[in-house]
Amino acid sequence: MGKILMKGNEAIGAAAIKAGCKCFFGYPITPQNELPEYMSRELPKNGGVFLQGESEIASINMVYGAAGAGARVMTSSSSPGIALKQEGITYIAACELPCVIVNIVRGGPGLGGIQPAQSDYYQATRGGGNGDYKLIVYAPANLQEMIDLVQEAFEVADYYRNPVMVMGDGMIGQMMEPIEFKEIPKRNLSPKDWATTGTECKRNPNIINSLFLAPEELEDLNIKLQKKYKKIEENEARYEAYSLKESEIVFCAYGTTSRIVKNAIDILQKEGIKAGLIRPITLWPFPHEAFDKVPTTAKGIISVEMSCGQMVDDVKIASNGRWTVGFYGRSGGMVPTPQEIVNKAKEILGGVK
Template identity: 60%
Template sequence: MGKVLMKGNEVIAEAAVHAGCKYYFGYPITPQSELVAYMAKRLPEVGGLFLQAESEVAAINMVYGAASAGVRVMTSSSSPGVSLKQEGISYLVGAELPAVIINVMRGGPGLGSIQPSQSDYFQATKGGGHGDYQIPVFAPATLQEIVDLMQDAFDIADRYRTPVYILGDGMLGQMMEPVEFTERKAAELPPKDWATTGTRGDGGPKITNSLRLDPDDLEKHNNHLQEKYSKIKENEVRFENYLTEDADYIVVAYGTVSRIAKNAIKKAREKGIKVGMIRPISLWPFPEKPFYETRENVKAYLTVEMSAGQMVEDVRLAVNGYKPVHFYGRTGGMVPSQEDILAEIIKMAGGDQ
């Protein structure tokens, strides 16, 4: 299969099918409704099951049920809908159930707008629901990267028995680009001997549950989860360095904003400003290594986001006071332009060039 021109939301759906997802439960909300419609048509073609739930709350609990049976399952929504799913996501974490959750972010708070945003970063990377937990979060910048990351997302979910986020935005969901779906060698994953598939001579009934009334038992479980998160931090960090080798200044951006930032960086270099970019691909675990490797030599960092400033906190923690960390953000569905970012780079570098 060669390259095909597709819309972002449909790429997400088809990539999930290629990754072995045959079960989808969701509810339409702009700007990801095409993903729901695509799954409704596509999953029956591969022997799968699509079900439009009566609400986002119902959808995430259906995901819990399917994940308990050991199948590859996905749900998707946009910002307000993901907020409704948070209790169920915490239940998935507590029961250690693998699933993939898509958030095509829109402007908020509240119902906000249907325009692209990155203001759900805190929600995704800091847990989002109740309890001490983390979820791996991946932020693709191109539609082809969605294809590549989707297989990783399902594999990581199964390997660590955890939900995994794919965090996009309205631009990524609505844009069209050529993509190629290639078959990948199946990853070596642990058996799902915990799945609730009935008693078939394999040791008796299985139970999935997040309720632990004994405090000693719950603390042991939480310690186990923290050990799991340490392994994820060690093994699943992803990032891109762009022109950082000789950079005096570094822009930090993720998702679609990083694409705009690359063009601004090219313009800045034409003006003689040596600037590069660190692009986090895994938002959690956050890629601290490229900051450790650059903070001695660069003069300053500039974090650019479609938010009032959320990822910038993780950037400041990684830089740890070694150099200044500046911030530029647009909110409410406004997208920073190449000219906006270039002006901020020039300001960071000390004036007009």
């Protein structure tokens, strides 16, 4: 199959079906509504089940049940809806159940607006629910990467028995770009012998549970989870290093913002200022090793975000005091322009007072 033109939200649905998704549970919210609409139409044609829950809370608990039965299952929402799902997400993480969660981010806080934003970074990377748990979080920058990562997310979720979030801003969901469905490398997956599929009187029943009244048992679970997260950090961090050679200023940006930054880099290069970009593809695990590629010519790093600076903490940790870390961002659905980013770079370099 050659390239086809698709809208972002619909392309996500097509990628999920291609990856073997058999269940989708969700609730409508802008700007991701085309995704459940697509799944309601196309998933039953491919032997799957679509169900619109009565709320986001109901929907994530349906995901919990389907994942516990071993199905490849997905939900999607936008920022306030993802916030409502947090209790269910922490249950799923505690029970080590694989699922894929798509978040097409809009501006906040509160109900906010319906314009694109990246203000769910903390919610995604710190664990928005209770307890010591982590989600694997992908942040694609274009539709081709989005559909590739959605398909990979199902493999990674099954491999680690962990929820995976694919996070894109509202522009990713609404834009149209040419895409091509590729074969995604398969993981060596273990049988789902833990799933609650019925015993047929041939084995003891499987029990899926996140309540441990004995503190020793709950600590054992946490130790087990932390070992898994360490393995994920060692093996799954991904990033793009762009135009870093001899850079005087290095940007760190993800998703749609990274595309705007690349335009700013072009402007700076034409003005004789060398600039580069570190683009995290996984927001968790954050690609700390990417910052070892920052050249000694760099005078500073700027985190550029469609938020009030939530990624800055991770950039500072990864920089480990080696460079000054600045920030430029727009929030509430406002989108930074290349020239605004250029001006901030010049300010840090001492060219603008």
